[in-house]
Amino acid sequence: MSTPVDIDQSRQGLGGVLLTLLAYAVALLMFFPLFWMLLTAFKTEQTAVSLVPQLFFTPTLDSFREAMAQGSTYNHYAWNSLVTAVGSTLIGLVLTIPAAYAMAFYPNKRTDFTLVWMVSTKFIPAVGVLIPIFLVYRSLGLLDTRFGLLMLYTAMNLPIMVWMVYSYFRDIPKDIIEAADIDGAGVLQTMVRVILPLALPGLASTALLVTILAWNESFWSIMVTNHEASTLAAFIASFRSAEGLYWAKLSAGSVLAVAPIVVLGWCAQRQMVRGLTFGAVK
Amino acid sequence: MKTQTAHAGTVAPAGVAARPRRGRIRGSHHTHRTTVRWLLAPAVIFLLVWMLVPLAMTFYYSFENYNLMMPMDRGFAGILNYQLLFDDPIFWAALGNTLVLVFFSLILTVGFGLALALLFNRTFPLRGVARTLAVAPFFVMPVVAGLIWKNMLMHPVYGLFAWAFRSLGLEPIDWLAQYPMSSVVIMITWMWTPFALLVLLTGLQSLPEDQLEAVRLDGANRWQEFRYIVLPHLGQVIYVVLMLESIFFLTSFAEIYTTTSGGPGTATTNLPYYIYLNAFFQYDIGTSSAGAIAAVVLANVFAIFLIRFVSGNLNAGANR
Structure with a gap:
């Protein structure tokens, strides 16, 4: 992060101290629900649902053990989440890199239109395409398959990926391409040997952002999967009707599903802003 | 293919071979x-x-007689599906709920986001830690967020809020039953304020320092500084946040699916949830497709502004 402009530099003092305390209070308040979930994950099912919330208790790892036990249903869903999130990111990169490369370095009359068209598909609400996708998937046997879900995630993230990778490619000086051109390197050769290494940090942050988005996605997972290809999001959503039951188990499962993403998200804050605002705010 | x-x-x-090329290389x-x-x-x-292709198919289905329970009974329906849709009071309730949800969530997330961004843009000890804690909710998957709030905080018996009310000698509130829409808006605000905060903070950090220095030398007070320098600079950023969030809020589903299931009654049934119910519980492909087209049209109203902005951004980039 760059050094921020400090609006209040000349006016610290008591007001400044109060504002600082307010900032701490807000931070704790925002984080509190997550802290409470973390705490519940270490409780037994009995202490998790008590009329007086237990702040001090003997922590137990039972819920975590149960979730991570070999061959547990939890592991099945976690594996599905991993396969669909990482798989859709990889397929997305394979589709994105050539497209963004072509648009960034060999633009023609229709490039602007193509790019804006691609971005605009992101604004089609998922429900707008839900019914045909469900029916087509059903007749093709793609319902409840990891492949079917993975392709939906790729489509969902492709506009963001193209836009981000395009913007990273545009930051690369054009002279480099022209030099490679004069040296007689082909388009593909230039892309793979010259441009990809230069854009690697940008590609990595793009991949990180869309992996997070795919991991957290729940709409499609709830709609087109049942058990075989369900992700953690769909599995956790299935707890929605358990009134006062399995809170510890739900919390432990949620902590495992959320913690890695929160950590990755913290690392990728800046790229997330850039990606989600389509480069409007960097 | x-x-x-x-x-x-x-x-x-x-x-295109005959046309002159405007290539950069x-x-x-x-x-x-x-x-x-x-x-x-x-x-x-x-x-x-x-x-x-799926979008075109939705459009096509919206003019079809098509119910999965009556597969033989298919054919061109004209505008019948749209008539059925517009005659359905639940559709109008869902549309109203969608707009209420979007409107209040926007106001709250952008309001709080702006306040927090100003708060976290100061230098103070442990700022990084505090900021990190404050933005964490954004990275939590919506289904988890929904269930934390529904179970551990808002549950009328075992929830933390219920305990707090009892401790104060008050009657606990059954949040999701008594104030369903407010509860959903509260959850969405918790999840999305960090997004507004992150984006606005990034915007604040690109604030031209010399302008601030200049108005300070001119003896501007803090409000004037905010009103005449910070806010105009942030205007564009706020616009982007508003447009993006409205598109996300229009399509809220997981938050409602995991908490209120659109109820009680239709109190929190928004457009996506309405279409889901029609398609998966009434098996009515025709009418739910008409509903889906309505949702797409609504999203487009917002998207047009955003796309215009994105393409404007594109040309700004090209002139670099």
């Missing part, structure tokens, strides 16, 4: 153009197949 690709690849370049020969087309094709075709 394969044959179509080949078709586009072989025929199209001939069509001079001196590249004809083969480049063909290669470029091939590089672009997979992504374009993928989006066509997975987004535009």
Whole structure:
């Protein structure tokens, strides 16, 4: 992060101290629900649902053990989440890199239109395409398959990926391409040997952002999967009707599903802003 | 699909060959153009197949008589589905709920987001830690967020809020039953304020320092500083946040699915949830497709502004 402009530099003092305390209070308040979930994950099912919330208790790892036990249903869903999130990111990169490369370095009359068209598909609400996708998937046997879900995630993230990778490619000086051109390197050769290494940090942050988005996605997972290809999001959503039951188990499962993403998200804050605002705010 | 690709690849370049090219890279020969087309094709075709073709099919179904329970009874329905949709009071309730949800969530997330961004833009000890804690909710998957709030905080018996009310000698509130829409808005605000905070903070950090210095030397007070320097600078950023969030809020589903299931009654049934119920519980493909088209139209009202902004951004980039 760059050094921020400090609006209040000349006016610290008591007001400044109060504002600082307010900032701490807000931070704790925002984080509190997550802290409470973390705490519940270490409780037994009995202490998790008590009329007086237990702040001090003997922590137990039972819920975590149960979730991570070999061959547990939890592991099945976690594996599905991993396969669909990482798989859709990889397929997305394979589709994105050539497209963004072509648009960034060999633009023609229709490039602007193509790019804006691609971005605009992101604004089609998922429900707008839900019914045909469900029916087509059903007749093709793609319902409840990891492949079917993975392709939906790729489509969902492709506009963001193209836009981000395009913007990273545009930051690369054009002279480099022209030099490679004069040296007689082909388009593909230039892309793979010259441009990809230069854009690697940008590609990595793009991949990180869309992996997070795919991991957290729940709409499609709830709609087109049942058990075989369900992700953690769909599995956790299935707890929605358990009134006062399995809170510890739900919390432990949620902590495992959320913690890695929160950590990755913290690392990728800046790229997330850039990606989600389509480069409007960097 | 394969044959179509080949078709586009072989025929199209001939069509543009005669036109002068506005390419950035001079001196590249004809083969480049063909290669470029091939590089672009997979992504374009993928989006066509997975987004535009289904959208066209939804549009087609919305004029069809099509119920999965009566597969024999299909045919052109004219505008019947739309008539049924507009005669359905639940549709109007869902539309109203959608707009209420979007409106209040926008006000709250942008309001709080702006306040927090100003708060966290100061230098103070442990700022990084505090900021990190404050933005954490944004990275939590919506289904988890929904269930934490529904179970551990808002549950009328075992929830933390219920305990707090009892401790104060008050009657606990059954949040999701008594104030369903407010509860959903509260949850969404918790999840999305960090997004507004992150984006606005990034915007604040690109504030021109010299302008601030100048008005300070002129003796501007803190409010004037905010009103005349910070807010105009942030205007564009706030606009982007508003547009993006409205598109996300229009399509809220997981938050409602995991907490209120659209109820009680239709109190929190928004457009996506309404379409889901119609399609998966009434098996009415025709009418739910008409509903889906209504949702797309609504999203487009917001998206048009955003797309205009994005393409404006594009041209600004091209002039660099």
